[in-house]
Structure formats: structure tokens, C-alpha cells
Ligand SMILES: Nc1ncnc2c1ncn2[C@@H]1O[C@H](COP(=O)(O)OP(=O)(O)OP(=O)(O)O)[C@@H](O)[C@H]1O
């Protein structure tokens with residue numbers, strides 16, 4: 140049986156491990172802290188600083204996995220490029236993981252190499268350069284550290300006097316030690332979608348129905364399926380997603396994010412792995428995004444997906460900082476028709492930390508979101 144090493148053991152990793160265990164694979168979960176969600180269901184686990192090549196090399200050399208599945212961005216990708224050359228399969232491939240580790244590489248790749256429409260953007264490596272380039276992009280604009288995820292360090296700059304605070308916020312919210320931000324034109328979008336795109340070995344690229352989502356502070360709050368999108372826009376998004384994922388290569392699922400304006404489809408960013416907004420697939424269909432990722436990685440041909448109707452997922456967030464004593468309200472939440480809940484099992488909580496997700500189906504996506512929100516409100520995290 141094949142052995143998978145999962146790099147990053149959060150809630151998405153946990154569901155991936157469950158999918159892998161269902162097919163009888165061995166999974167070794169890795170993260171920088173103990174009791175991470177995926178470690179609770181894996182065969183073995185390691186606590187490793189994945190930004191350190193030596194530590195990463197050591198655990199890979201010891202475990203000799205057949206496949207390495209990255210679940211997070213903060214990984215020393217040189218290690219993956221090295222082990223791929225040595226014959227370990229990296230999902231989807233080391234190049235895709237390397238290019239998406241930081242925002243600048245994937246943005247330049249999409250805008251300049253693949254030439255898809257993105258928001259106009261410039262970078263800044265110092266506060267002085269930031270002030271000049273933010274003015275060149277114009278106001279409002281969106282500032283993000285090139286090394287960050289889940290909205291960390293991200294803010295909207297509406298006027299010159301916001302610049303100082305935005306720079307400070309970006310520099311404190313970033314990962315790594317190189318101060319670099321991206322300044323993006325603010326897109327006044329009507330909606331945004333994630334298009335889960337699956338690259339398969341010797342088979343054609345597949346797409347999950349588009350997922351709509353709402354973000355707050357750069358992090359997702361609700362997602363639903365199917366998103367409302369005009370047919371020509373969906374066709375365009377599929378074409379763009381295929382172009383980018385073909386240029387990246389490898390096998391697996393990609394979460395490709397787009398902004399939709401009245402007349403345009405604008406590429407935003409992409410994850411070479413399951414996407415947080417894709418947790419809605421845990422209730423909307425028979426093959427969820429984790430099953431799809433696994434099958435594509437293993438080279439198992441993917442049969443047509445069966446959809447169960449309009450569905451939604453609502454993130455349940457921590458409100459206070461502390462050790463989790465109990466999570467209550469499951470009886471009430473799960474008594475509601477067509478709902479489900481996933482509790483991630485995180486031992487510590489803090490404001491806005493994603494702790495669980497409520498899932499629901501409804502007669503349309505608006506109803507599904509309403510039902511999931513209602514279920515989410517019944518779940519209480521006690522510290
Ligand atoms: N240029 C932009 N114009 C308007 N809104 C934007 C822009 N860039 C980002 N946003 C908003 O912020 C959200 C998060 O941005 P982005 O996906 O780039 O950050 P992230 O930190 O990678 O988030 P995640 O890890 O949750 O995907 C977007 O989904 C969108 O709602």
C-alpha cells in the first residue's frame with residue numbers, strides 16, 4: 140500500500156487523510172504543532188519546522204513516502220524540488236507548489252507567462268517604494284504581504300493617509316523575514332468564485348460546479364454551490380483555469396479563484412490543493428474535493444460527480460483565546476434537516492480561528508446558507 144506524507148495537518152488535511160484511509164493508504168502527517176487536526180486521524184505524525192530544509196529532508200529520508208501532499212504554503216520548496224528529482228511523487232508537482240508558495244511568483248506567472256487577466260499590481264520592498272507604487276496603482280487598492288495566507292496582513296488602502304497603517308499591518312502579518320508586499324488594483328466585483336479544477340493523468344481536466352463565497356478580513360465566511368455565473372463567464376473561467384493549471388502541470392485538484400464583474404472574469408489566485416471554500420463539497424456531492432484530489436494523485440480515473448443539490452458551508456470561528464474545554468450544541472445543530480458539522484478538534488482557540496464548519500443543503504443556495512448559519516450559531520466553543 141502506498142504511503143503518503145502530508146505536509147501541513149489542518150482541517151483540510153484531516154479530511155484528505157480520511158479520504159486516503161478509506162482507500163487503505165498509509166498516511167504520515169506533519170505540522171509544526173502537536174495535535175493538529177490531521178494528526179488525529181493519521182497513522183503517524185511528526186512535529187517539524189517545514190520551512191527548514193534540513194528538518195524536512197530528515198523526516199522524508201526516514202519515512203520514504205511514495206507521495207508527498209502539501210497542505211499549506213509555508214514549506215521550504217527546495218526540499219520538494221529535490222525529492223521529486225529523487226523519484227518521490229509530489230502533488231500536484233513541485234513546480235506548482237513552488238510557484239504558489241508566495242503571491243509574487245504565481246501572480247507574475249499568471250499575468251506575464253500565461254497572460255490571463257488579473258488585477259493590475261505592483262510590488263514594494265520598502266515603505267518608500269510602497270508609497271510611490273500605491274499611488275501609481277491608485278486608490279482604493281488592496282495591500283497584501285507576498286508571503287501570507289488567509290487574509291493575514293491584508294488591508295484596503297482608500298487614501299494616502301492609510302498608507303502607513305497598511306504597511307505596518309502587512310509587515311506584522313507576513314511570514315518569513317523579507318519585507319515585500321503586493322499592491323493590487325481594487326476590483327469592484329459582483330461576486331467571486333472558486334473553480335475546483337482537477338488535472339488527471341492521461342484524462343481530461345475536470346471541474347467541480349463553481350463555488351460562490353463571501354470573505355471577511357480576507358478569510359472565507361460562507362461558501363455555496365452552485366455559484367450564480369453567466370454561462371459565457373463560466374466557460375471563460377474554465378479556459379483560464381485550464382491554461383494556468385496546464386502550465387503548472389502535475390496531477391491533483393487546484394482551487395482557482397476568480398473575481399466576476401459585470402463584463403469580466405479576473406483571475407485572483409490559486410491553491411495547488413483542496414480549497415477552504417471547497418469544504419462545501421463535503422455535503423454537496425458524492426466525491427468531495429479531498430476524494431477528487433486523492434483520486435487524481437493516485438491516477439484513478441474520476442467518474443462523473445453526483446450532486447445532491449444547492450449546498451453551503453459556514454465557518455465557525457473562535458471568539459476568545461484559550462484552551463478548548465468543550466464544544467457543545469451538536470445535538471441542536473444536527474437536529475436540523477439536511478445539516479452536518481465538522482469539528483476540527485483544535486485544542487486551542489483564538490479570535491477568528493476556524494474551529495469547525497457547518498454544512499447544509501436547501502432548496503436554493505440562499506436557503507442552504509441560512510440553514511448552515513443557523514446550525515453554526517448553535518455550536519458553542521467553551522474555554
Ligand atoms: N484586488 C482585489 N480587489 C478586491 N478584493 C480583493 C482583492 N484582492 C483580494 N480581495 C478580497 O480579499 C479576499 C482574500 O484575498 P486573497 O485570496 O488574495 O488572500 P489570501 O490571504 O490568499 O486568502 P485565502 O488564503 O483565504 O485564499 C479575496 O477573496 C477578496 O474577497
Ligand SMILES: [Mg+2]
Pocket residue numbers: 396408
Ligand atoms: Mg484567496
